[in-house]
Every structure is written in structure tokens, then in C-alpha cells.
Amino acid sequence: MLAITPSRLASRIDALARFGALPGGGVTRPCWSPQHEEARAWLLGEMRAAGLDTWVDPAGNVFGALGVTALAADRPLVLTGSHIDTVPEGGVLDGALGVLAGLEVLQTIRERDPAHRLPLAVAAWSDEEGRYGSLFGSRAFCGTLDLPRVGAMAAVDGERLVDAMARAGFDARRAGEARAPAGSVAAYVELHIEQGPRLEETGSPVGVVESIVGVRRSRVIFIGQADHAGTTPMDRRRDGFLAAAEYALKARDLVVKHGGGRSVTNVGVVTVHPGVSNIVPARGELVHEMRGPDPDTLARLDRRSAALARRVARRRGVEVEIRPMSATTPAICAERVQVATEQACAALGLAFTRLYSAAGHDAQNLAAITDAGMIFIPSQGGRSHRVDEMSDSGAIERGANVLLHTLLALAQ
Ligand code: GLV
Ligand code: MN
Ligand code: MN
Numbered sequence: 001m002l003a004i005t006p007s008r009l010a011s012r013i014d015a016l017a018r019f020g021a022l023p024g025g026g027v028t029r030p031c032w033s034p035q036h037e038e039a040r041a042w043l044l045g046e047m048r049a050a051g052l053d054t055w056v057d058p059a060g061n062v063f064g065a066l067g068v069t070a071l072a073a074d075r076p077l078v079l080t081g082s083h084i085d086t087v088p089e090g091g092v093l094d095g096a097l098g099v100l101a102g103l104e105v106l107q108t109i110r111e112r113d114p115a116h117r118l119p120l121a122v123a124a125w126s127d128e129e130g131r132y133g134s135l136f137g138s139r140a141f142c143g144t145l146d147l148p149r150v151g152a153m154a155a156v157d158g159e160r161l162v163d164a165m166a167r168a169g170f171d172a173r174r175a176g177e178a179r180a181p182a183g184s185v186a187a188y189v190e191l192h193i194e195q196g197p198r199l200e201e202t203g204s205p206v207g208v209v210e211s212i213v214g215v216r217r218s219r220v221i222f223i224g225q226a227d228h229a230g231t232t233p234m235d236r237r238r239d240g241f242l243a244a245a246e247y248a249l250k251a252r253d254l255v256v257k258h259g260g261g262r263s264v265t266n267v268g269v270v271t272v273h274p275g276v277s278n279i280v281p282a283r284g285e286l287v288h289e290m291r292g293p294d295p296d297t298l299a300r301l302d303r304r305s306a307a308l309a310r311r312v313a314r315r316r317g318v319e320v321e322i323r324p325m326s327a328t329t330p331a332i333c334a335e336r337v338q339v340a341t342e343q344a345c346a347a348l349g350l351a352f353t354r355l356y357s358a359a360g361h362d363a364q365n366l367a368a369i370t371d372a373g374m375i376f377i378p379s380q381g382g383r384s385h386r387v388d389e390m391s392d393s394g395a396i397e398r399g400a401n402v403l404l405h406t407l408l409a410l411a412q
């Protein structure tokens with residue numbers, strides 16, 4: 001049976017891991033950073049050396065294609081891909097696996113020439129991790145980028161997207177031109193590490209993704225009063241940080257109790273102003289995220305957490321401002337892609353499990369314009385978004401072969 005070359009894929013994973021490598025392992029490679037741009041140049045070189053035609057669109061998405069040199073409605077292609085940007089202090093497989101396995105699969109198909117009718121391409125989507133706004137490249141490609149907002153998009157440290165892109169040689173205001181012509185993508189399938197413990201704990205070598213969670217993010221700002229930290233009596237303080245801290249703990253309880261068992265929540269960004277040890281905090285600011293596979297549950301949790309924030313603020317004598325940052329709805333994967341993946345597993349003698357993705361992925365945007373799906377492989381210990389994220393070499397090889405046969409079936 002046709003199979004990828006595992007050593008070639010492994011050496012490319014090692015090579016890409018050098019860009020932004022951290023001394024103790026893992027990698028920091030935010031989109032548009034010098035490390036990312038070096039990785040992009042390396043990737044384009046690898047794609048060309050593998051015999052693919054390449055292009056980069058105005059949103060910075062990188063493409064390597066077999067049988068076409070551009071997207072066109074009259075010649076739809078079957079697409080795979082993922083991303084080469086990482087979270088800070090992230091692992092070497094989140095995103096890299098899907099891009100490099102896609103490249104390996106296309107190279108295998110070019111070399112061995114199995115029968116297929118439709119052209120194929122692999123994409124590396126820009127800023128999947130959302131330093132400036134989540135899933136930026138695939139949103140531009142799928143036509144759901146809020147173009148008037150591009151000028152205001154910024155990282156939590158304040159760096160503006162327009163400046164980061166300009167430094168990398170791109171004009172952010174042209175990102176809308178990356179939109180794919182209607183009908184130009186016949187199907188999309190992305191290989192990714194699961195990033196959680198379910199496959200490993202159930203002994204399943206392959207996950208066939210049925211749906212991808214929705215994610216809501218809001219900035220919750222508690223505004224109290226700055227005061228002298230030594231002289232102000234405790235009962236007169238209006239502490240913005242303590243209100244934020246109480247809200248964070250209670251929001252967690254709310255999601256655990258009323259989230260239907262599958263909703264999760266996180267506070268990953270906290271800012272205290274003015275941030276000085278001898279001043280009572282005037283402001284405590286959180287980025288509050290909630291995720292879940294059920295849209296109604298997510299909407300209900302959103303309403304209840306807003307009410308909770310107002311209650312906490314009232315009790316503590318502070319003001320609260322809630323600024324919604326982003327809200328995605330759960331995406332459904334196409335049955336056709338799931339069946340093609342399951343048939344590929346059966347042909348390879350691999351068991352599989354259907355599951356929902358608890359992480360966000362570019363495939364959720366692609367699902368709005370084409371039949372889209374995802375293939376998961378187990379993550380060691382369920383670990384991801386940390387430097388020791390890893391999957392077994394056998395799991396990587398199996399996943400890439402499932403991708404190969406799924407793409408070939410979709411391209412018939
Ligand atoms: C992407 O990594 C996400 O935040 O789910
Ligand atoms: Mn990812
Ligand atoms: Mn990630």
C-alpha cells in the first residue's frame with residue numbers, strides 16, 4: 001500500500017523546530033516574528049524542492065500545490081494544511097505536524113503518481129494561534145475577516161497587526177484579497193495532534209473529528225479606586241484586582257457546574273493597574289475565555305458570566321466593563337470527510353474513534369466554505385501548548401498515512 005517516508009517527515013519536523021527553538025526545548029514562533037519569517041522561507045524552499053508550485057497570499061498564507069499554480073473556481077482542489085506559528089513556549093508539533101505531513105503526502109503523491117482526479121495543495125495558515133486575532137489567515141481565506149477592524153487588531157502587549165505584518169513585508173489592509181474564489185476548494189482535511197488525553201487514554205490510534213468547539217473571549221475590566229496601600233483602611237478599599245480575582249474563581253465554578261460537563265474556561269491574561277506594590281489596584285483586567293461543543297450552552301454561560309461580573313462588582317463597590325473580543329460558534333465536520341478518513345483507517349488496519357475537538361483550528365473556518373474535517377493522533381500525556389508536547393513517532397507516521405489515503409479518496 002502507498003505510504004509516506006517517515007524519516008523524511010521526521011527530519012523536516014526537526015528542521016522546522018530549529019526556528020524559534022528555546023534552550024530548554026520547545027519553541028516560541030509567533031506569526032510575523034523574524035523566527036516565523038525564517039521558517040516561512042525555509043518551508044517555501046522545502047515545498048519547491050519537493051516539486052510543488054508555491055505562492056503566498058496577501059494574508060501571508062503559504063501554499064504548495066500539485067497540479068495547479070493558483071486557486072480557481074473552474075479547477076477546484078483538495079486542500080490540507082495547518083500552521084507554523086506557535087504559542088509562546090509551545091511545542092514542536094502543534095501546527096507543524098499538519099503542514100509538514102501535508103507536504104510529505106504531496107511529495108509522495110508526486111513521486112509515486114497514484115490515480116487522482118483533482119489537484120491537491122497544502123496550506124500553512126497565518127496566525128492560527130491568534131497573537132493578533134485568532135485564525136487570522138484562514139478567516140481571510142474564507143471571507144470572514146472583519147476588514148474594517150484589521151487596523152485595530154493588536155496583541156495583548158499592544159503591538160499592532162499592521163506593524164507586525166509590515167515588518168514581515170505584508171500590508172494588513174490587503175488581507176481581504178486572500179479570499180478564495182467561491183467553489184475553488186473541493187474539500188479540506190487537517191492532520192493535528194489531539195492536544196488532550198482522550199485518544200491516549202482510550203488506546204485509540206486515530207481520532208476522526210466530528211465537530212470543533214466554539215470559543216468566546218471577553219475582556220472583563222473591574223474599575224475601582226487607586227489608594228495608598230498602607231494608609232487606606234481595609235474596609236474603604238475599592239480594589240480592582242480583588243474583584244477580578246473573585247470573578248475568575250466564581251466563573252470557573254459556574255462553568256464547571258453549569259457547562260454540561262464539556263465546557264471549559266480559562267483566564268490566561270491578567271493586568272493590574274498601575275501595578276505597583278504600594279498602590280491599591282485601580283483596575284483589574286482579565287481576558288476570560290470559555291469553550292464548548294454546544295452553542296446553546298456556550299451562549300447561556302456567556303450571559304451568566306456577564307451577570308456574575310456585575311454582581312461581584314456591585315458587592316465590591318467597583319465598576320465593571322465587559323468588552324467581547326471574539327466569539328466563534330462550534331463547527332460541524334463534513335460526514336463525507338469523516339467517512340473518507342474512516343475508510344483510510346480501515347484500509348490501513350487502524351482503529352479509530354469519533355470525537356469533538358476541544359481546541360480551535362483553521363478547519364472550523366474552512367467548514368463554512370467547503371466539506372472540512374480533521375484527523376487527530378494521540379498526544380503523549382495529553383500535553384500541548386507547553387514545551388514537552390510530543391507524539392510517538394509511530395503515531396506521526398500512522399497519522400500521515402491516514403492523511404495520504406484520505407486526501408487521495410477526496411481527490412477522486
Ligand atoms: C489553538 O491552539 C486554540 O487556542 O485552541
Ligand atoms: Mn494548532
Ligand atoms: Mn495551538
